[in-house]
Amino acid sequence: MSILRRFFHYFFCLGMIIFNAGVWAQDKPAIAIIIDDMGYDKALGQRAINLPGALTFSFLPYAPFTPELVENAFSHGKEVLAHIPMQSFEPKKLGKDGLTWAMDKSELTQKLITQIAKVPHAIGMNNHMGSLLTQDREAMQWVVAALQGSTTEGLFFLDSRTTKHTVAEAVAVESGLATARRDVFFDHTDDEQAIKEQFQSLVSLAKEQGFAIGIGHPKSKTLKVLFEVLSQLDDYGVVLVPISQRWVTKRPIPESLQSSGDGSVSYK
Numbered sequence: 001m002s003i004l005r006r007f008f009h010y011f012f013c014l015g016m017i018i019f020n021a022g023v024w025a026q027d028k029p030a031i032a033i034i035i036d037d038m039g040y041d042k043a044l045g046q047r048a049i050n051l052p053g054a055l056t057f058s059f060l061p062y063a064p065f066t067p068e069l070v071e072n073a074f075s076h077g078k079e080v081l082a083h084i085p086m087q088s089f090e091p092k093k094l095g096k097d098g099l100t101w102a103m104d105k106s107e108l109t110q111k112l113i114t115q116i117a118k119v120p121h122a123i124g125m126n127n128h129m130g131s132l133l134t135q136d137r138e139a140m141q142w143v144v145a146a147l148q149g150s151t152t153e154g155l156f157f158l159d160s161r162t163t164k165h166t167v168a169e170a171v172a173v174e175s176g177l178a179t180a181r182r183d184v185f186f187d188h189t190d191d192e193q194a195i196k197e198q199f200q201s202l203v204s205l206a207k208e209q210g211f212a213i214g215i216g217h218p219k220s221k222t223l224k225v226l227f228e229v230l231s232q233l234d235d236y237g238v239v240l241v242p243i244s245q246r247w248v249t250k251r252p253i254p255e256s257l258q259s260s261g262d263g264s265v266s267y268k
C-alpha cells in the first residue's frame, strides 16, 4: 500500500470510529447488514461494495473474483468475513474444501483453516448452506475449536441459520467463542416488495432486541432496495453498524441458549 493510501485509510478508519462513537451516544437500535455469497459476480459484487455505510461482506474462499473484491471492500473500510461452504441436506455442489459430515476432526480443521486463509482481512466467518452440518454438534465443536486455534484466533462465528435445528451458535456460546445469529434473510424471494418487507422486519427486531442482523446477497433487486432504504435510516429509527459492533452492545444472550447450570445447553 502506498504511503498516500495508508494515510487515507488511517483517516478513513479514524473517521469511522468517531462516527460510530457518535452513533452509539444516541443509543439508537442498531442493524448490521451482511452481503454474502460474494466473489462470483464481479459487477454486482462491486455494486454491493459501493453501497453507502458500514455494510459487511462475506466472501466464498474459492470464488474467482474474491481476491480482487476482498481488497476493494477492505480499502472501502468495509468489514470482511469468510463464507465457508458446509454440507446441506439439499444435493447442492459444495465446492473445493467444503466441510462435510464424513470428515474427521483433522480433515475438517485443515480444510477450514485453508479456506479462511483464502480470505485476507476476515474478522470472522459465517456458514454457506450447512443445513446438515450445523446440526452436528461434534462437527460444530471442531469448527469452534479451529476458530479458537492459534492460526485463526480472534475470529467469530456468525450462524447463518440455514436450518432452525442448527446448534452452531449454542456450541460457540458454550465454548466462549464470540458468536451471533442471522435474524433476517432479505432475499429468499427475489422481489422488491418482499425484500423491503424483510428489511422492515429487521428494523422491528432491532427495536425489540437493540441489535439485529440481516443477510442479503449480491443480486440486483436486493442492492436496489438496500440503496433506497440505506438513505432513509433516520426515518426507520435505526443505525447501520459493522458486524463487529455486535459485541459492544448489551444484547442479552437468548434464554434458549443460556447454560442450564450443569454445563449442558437447553434448546427450544
Ligand SMILES: [Zn+2]
Residues within 6 Å of the ligand: 036, 037, 083, 127, 128, 129
Ligand atoms: Zn451462501
